[in-house]
Amino acid sequence: xxxxxxxxxxxxxxxxxxxxxxxxxxxxxxxxxxxxxxxxxxxxxxxxxxxxxxxxxxxxxxxxxxxxxxxxxxxxxxxxxxxxxxxxxxxxxxxxxxxxxxxxxxxxxxxxxxxxxxxxxxxxxxxxxxxxxxxxxxxxxxxxxxxxxxxxxxxxxxxxxxxxxxxxxxxxxxxxxxxxxxxxxxxxxxxxxxxxxxxxxxxxxxxxxxxxxxxxxxxxxxxxxxxxxxxxxxxxxxxxxxxxxxxxxxxxxxxxxxxxxxxxxxxxxxxxxxxxxxxxxxxxxxxxxxxxxxxxxxxxxxxxxxxxxxxxxxxxxxxxxxxxxxxxxxxxxxxxxxxxxxxxxxxxxxxxxxxxxxxxxxxxxxxxxxxxxxxxxxxxxxxxxxxxxxxxxxxxxxxxxxxxxxxxxxxxxxxxxxxxxxxxxxxxxxxxxxxxxxxxxxxxxxxxxxxxxxxxxxxxxxxxxxxxxxxxxxxxxxxxxxx
Amino acid sequence: xxxxxxxxxxxxxxxxxxxxxxxxxxxxxxxxxxxxxxxxxxxxxxxxxxxxxxxxxxxxxxxxxxxxxxxxxxxxxxxxxxxxxxxxxxxxxxxxxxxxxxxxxxxxxxxxxxxxxxxxxxxxxxxxxxxxxxxxxxxxxxxxxxxxxxxxxxxxxxxxxxxxxxxxxxxxxxxxxxxxxxxxxxxxxxxxxxxxxxxxxxxxxxxxxxxxxxxxxxxxxxxxxxxxxxxxxxxxxxxxxxxxx
Numbered sequence: 001x002x003x004x005x006x007x008x009x010x011x012x013x014x015x016x017x018x019x020x021x022x023x024x025x026x027x028x029x030x031x032x033x034x035x036x037x038x039x040x041x042x043x044x045x046x047x048x049x050x051x052x053x054x055x056x057x058x059x060x061x062x063x064x065x066x067x068x069x070x071x072x073x074x075x076x077x078x079x080x081x082x083x084x085x086x087x088x089x090x091x092x093x094x095x096x097x098x099x100x101x102x103x104x105x106x107x108x109x110x111x112x113x114x115x116x117x118x119x120x121x122x123x124x125x126x127x128x129x130x131x132x133x134x135x136x137x138x139x140x141x142x143x144x145x146x147x148x149x150x151x152x153x154x155x156x157x158x159x160x161x162x163x164x165x166x167x168x169x170x171x172x173x174x175x176x177x178x179x180x181x182x183x184x185x186x187x188x189x190x191x192x193x194x195x196x197x198x199x200x201x202x203x204x205x206x207x208x209x210x211x212x213x214x215x216x217x218x219x220x221x222x223x224x225x226x227x228x229x230x231x232x233x234x235x236x237x238x239x240x241x242x243x244x245x246x247x248x249x250x251x252x253x254x255x256x257x258x259x260x261x262x263x264x265x266x267x268x269x270x271x272x273x274x275x276x277x278x279x280x281x282x283x284x285x286x287x288x289x290x291x292x293x294x295x296x297x298x299x300x301x302x303x304x305x306x307x308x309x310x311x312x313x314x315x316x317x318x319x320x321x322x323x324x325x326x327x328x329x330x331x332x333x334x335x336x337x338x339x340x341x342x343x344x345x346x347x348x349x350x351x352x353x354x355x356x357x358x359x360x361x362x363x364x365x366x367x368x369x370x371x372x373x374x375x376x377x378x379x380x381x382x383x384x385x386x387x388x389x390x391x392x393x394x395x396x397x398x399x400x401x402x403x404x405x406x407x408x409x410x411x412x413x414x415x416x417x418x419x420x421x422x423x424x425x426x427x428x429x430x431x432x433x434x435x436x437x438x439x440x441x442x443x444x445x446x447x448x449x450x451x452x453x454x455x456x457x458x459x460x461x462x463x464x465x466x467x468x469x470x471x472x473x474x475x476x477x478x479x480x481x482x483x
Numbered sequence: 484x485x486x487x488x489x490x491x492x493x494x495x496x497x498x499x500x501x502x503x504x505x506x507x508x509x510x511x512x513x514x515x516x517x518x519x520x521x522x523x524x525x526x527x528x529x530x531x532x533x534x535x536x537x538x539x540x541x542x543x544x545x546x547x548x549x550x551x552x553x554x555x556x557x558x559x560x561x562x563x564x565x566x567x568x569x570x571x572x573x574x575x576x577x578x579x580x581x582x583x584x585x586x587x588x589x590x591x592x593x594x595x596x597x598x599x600x601x602x603x604x605x606x607x608x609x610x611x612x613x614x615x616x617x618x619x620x621x622x623x624x625x626x627x628x629x630x631x632x633x634x635x636x637x638x639x640x641x642x643x644x645x646x647x648x649x650x651x652x653x654x655x656x657x658x659x660x661x662x663x664x665x666x667x668x669x670x671x672x673x674x675x676x677x678x679x680x681x682x683x684x685x686x687x688x689x690x691x692x693x694x695x696x697x698x699x700x701x702x703x704x705x706x707x708x709x710x711x712x713x714x715x716x717x718x719x720x721x722x723x724x725x726x727x728x
Contacts, residue, residue: 387536388573388632392587392639393563402586406577 035074036095036228037351038064039085042440043171043447046196046252047100047118047216048079050444054280060098062248063117064218067235073228079444080354080434081170083148084342091342093351095225096232100190102150102214112224113217114232117245121210122151123194126186127179128203137185138164144175144184151188154212173447176202192253199258202450273454277445284441285462291355291427291437295362296420302363303370310375313396321371328368333429337361341433358430366423373419377412378404413481417474421467428463438462486545487512487643487674488533493542495528502528504698505542510643513672517685517706520695521721526678527570529695530645533676534565547642563591566636566644570651572628574620574635580607581616584635593639606634610664626657633664643674650681682725686710694718 040048040060048058056079068075077098080088086101088094090110102120103113126132132141139162145152147168155166167184169175172193178184180203189197191210198204218236220229239245251257310321328336341357352360381404389399431440442459446452488510495503502525510516518526531537533544535551535558544551549561575583584603588594594602607613610630620628629649636644646665650658662684669675669688679685685692685706692709694702694717702715710726713719 382573384569384571384573385575388567388569388575388635389587391534391536391562391565391567392635393559394587394590395559398590402590403575403577410577 035076036068036225037093038075038077039080039088039094039097039099040077041082041085041099041172042079042434042444043173044082044100044193045172045200045448046257047193048098050079050280050448052276052448054277054283054441054444059118059248059252060100060216062251063236063239063245064098064232066239066244066248067232070235070238071231073231078354078434081432082146083170084432084434086148087338087342089219089221091345092221092224092349093342093345096218096220096228098218100193100216101219102190103217104150104153104214106153107219110222111219112222112226112229113219114229115236116215116217117236118192118216119213120190120192120216121213122154122188123191123206123210124186124188124208125179125194125198125204125206127182128205130185130205130207132185133207135162138162140164141186142167142184144169144178144187146170146172146175146189149190150212150214151190155188171443171447172197173450176204177450177452179204196253196258268449268451268454270454270457273449273451274458277455277458280441280445281438281458281462284436284438285466287435287441288424288427288437288439289466291358291362291430291435292420292424294359295366295423295427298359298363299366299370299419299423300416302367304374306367306371307374307378308400310371311378321375325368325371325375328364329372331365333361333365333426334432336365337430337433354430354433354435357433358427358435361430362423362426366419366426369422370416370419373412373415374408377408377415380411381407410482413478417471417478420474421470424467424470425463485512486510487514487547488676489543489545490533491543493529493532493544494540495525495532495537496540502698503532503539506698506700508693508700510674510676513674515669515673515675515677515688515690516693517689517691518676518678518693518695519680519682519685519721520701524695525698526695527647530567530647530676530678533645534562534567536567563587563639564642566639566641568629568632568636568644568646568649570648572620572625572632572652574623574628574631576620578620579616580612580618580620580623580631583620583631584638587635588638591639599638602638603634606637607631609637609667610634611660624657625653626660629653629657629661630664633661633668643676644668646675646677646679648678648680650679680725682710682722694721696721 040056043049044058046058047060048056051057056077061077064075064077078094082099085094085097085099089097101107103116132138135158141164143155143164144167145155147170152168159166167178169178172189175187175189176197179187194206198206218232220226306321306324309317337358340361341352341354345352385403385407386399389403390396394402427437428439430437431443434440438459442455446455486509488508490506490508493503493506494501506529520526528537532539533546546561547564549556551558551561575586578586581600581603584606585596585599588602589596589599604613604616607616610633612627612630612634615623615627615631620631623631649665650661653661658681662681665675665677665684666688689706691703692706693700694709694715696717702709702713702718709718710722713722
């Protein structure tokens with residue numbers, strides 16, 4: 001009896017120690033209070049985008065960094081996407097957002113803005129050969145917008161009057177592509193961003209004057225981080241005074257800069273693209289693998305534990321197991337990831353780094369699936385095996401470990417392999433909370449060079465190679481265990 | 484002779500379906516009791532309540548002076564002394580024949596591994612399967628499986644063995660070998676309760692035959708009394724059917 005208990009206790013203890021370590025790690029990240037976490041968009045050139053070395057640059061980012069340098073504070077700029085950034089700011093996951101955010105009365109209710117740093121207005125653009133001349137031609141057609149932007153708000157305001165439908169995207173480049181391919185007839189975007197995109201090779205044309213006038217501002221959560229806001233304003237003032245501001249803007253909007261971007265858009269052999277982006281993609285792959293391996297370990301531990309809770313002779317444990325499996329199997333992975341990353345911090349008042357949130361998400365979701373087949377595998381072992389073991393005087397735990405589990409495990413192995421592969425693929429969903437894994441890396445590269453077909457082909461091939469390797473490894477383990 | 488098992492007013496229900504309707508039975512040390520009766524009469528259920536594979540609904544079971552209703556009684560300890568042989572053998576499929584026999588004595592710290600192997604080889608020899616020590620259960624015939632199952636039970640040195648239709652799942656030519664092993668056990672003085680349809684075995688080996696029907700013990704007595712001169716009409720009817728096929 002004793003030995004058996006110790007075995008189980010050690011499994012449980014290991015699990016919690018690992019979770020504990022993960023949380024301690026989290027605290028370390030937070031310990032450095034001098035560094036502000038600043039959110040930005042994945043792609044909003046010329047304000048923020050990844051350059052050919054996959055480093056984030058742009059007017060917003062350079063202003064933020066220069067202001068920080070002037071005022072002596074540290075920033076860590078995270079490209080999580082505009083919509084995710086705004087939510088994470090509200091959840092307290094981020095300290096500030098600089099993402100070409102137009103200052104509007106609605107946003108002022110939830111955020112405090114810095115002094116404006118760039119003038120803007122909303123424009124409408126269509127495909128190069130489009131027959132759309134003004135809003136009236138939009139009737140019954142589809143229009144692409146980007147979630148949460150001031151341009152989207154404008155489009156939604158006039159939508160009823162002109163009778164068009166909207167299609168929403170998370171990234172500017174996906175929105176442009178939708179118009180270029182003709183799925184949508186037009187899109188709404190901020191003027192400087194739209195102009196820059198067209199100058200660097202996007203096949204669209206602007207057909208309206210700026211429809212609104214506004215300004216971009218750096219934002220913090222309302223009544224929070226006021227010190228950061230003041231420091232930014234002071235820094236921005238200095239940048240204007242000493243000419244740095246002008247230099248930054250011309251760095252991205254000058255003829256030279258635009259020509260360089262344009263050049264990149266025209267280099268497009270598959271092999272060239274691979275050479276250019278190999279390091280970034282392999283870096284993304286590495287992150288994907290780390291996420292996969294950690295998630296598999298945690299999800300397996302959690303799932304086995306939960307599955308066993310489902311079969312032990314305790315009504316309470318059985319019920320608890322069923323409920324947990326029901327909840328985490330029932331929730332879409334995407335919802336669970338957003339809930340943990342932007343929902344939970346609101347509740348507990350503590351930041352959860354995206355990486356940790358990602359691991360927790362996968363552990364809960366994949367663990368629930370694992371638990372279901374662990375439970376099924378154990379139940380598939382003939383009842384007579386347990387009865388025979390108990391009739392010999394073996395206690396439940398010993399009978400389970402020596403007789404039932406070894407047989408159940410054999411039944412479960414194909415399901416485990418399957419689940420490992422699913423876990424690997426599911427890591428791609430974590431791109432939604434800004435983890436720079438393989439899919440997110442692909443997205444960012446495409447945001448820069450617009451080579452959707454070729455880059456997604458590369459990403460797909462990398463996934464297939466890794467999944468093939470994982471399958472071979474699993475089959476090898478399976479053969480070893482059955483031998 | 485002293486009482487090994489005393490059962491008083493034992494009842495067992497599944498929902499509203501009462502399977503055992505108040506049984507009383509005393510089994511003495513070294514006694515061989517054979518239970519016969521039609522299918523569904525509750526014989527197997529009765530047997531399985533004796534080592535609590537089935538929880539009785541009410542009534543009292545005393546094994547070797549341990550009242551099984553007493554929460555202080557360690558059921559695992561009681562089971563060590565009551566062997567059980569199943570209709571479908573239930574050999575552990577993940578272990579070899581030898582490991583099947585050695586598992587519980589080693590796991591329960593009765594003997595060390597070497598002693599267990601010596602013991603197991605001896606027991607397998609007794610049941611005529613000494614050459615199957617390293618075989619997997621899947622490679623054995625039904626009769627061989629059942630003899631391994633008996634050796635496995637004997638490895639715990641039980642005071643008594645419950646046999647739950649030990650030959651019902653066997654091909655006819657396999658039955659003899661298993662009954663032979665059981666006959667030898669009876670000769671050596673093992674206390675046995677055997678649920679079976681082998682009337683020949685009952686006549687020859689039983690000290691007492693019990694006829695069960697509808698959850699009741701209808702009649703009990705020495706084999707010659709039951710088989711030659713049954714009193715209860717249900718017994719007569721049953722024996723007529725099984726003996727004149």
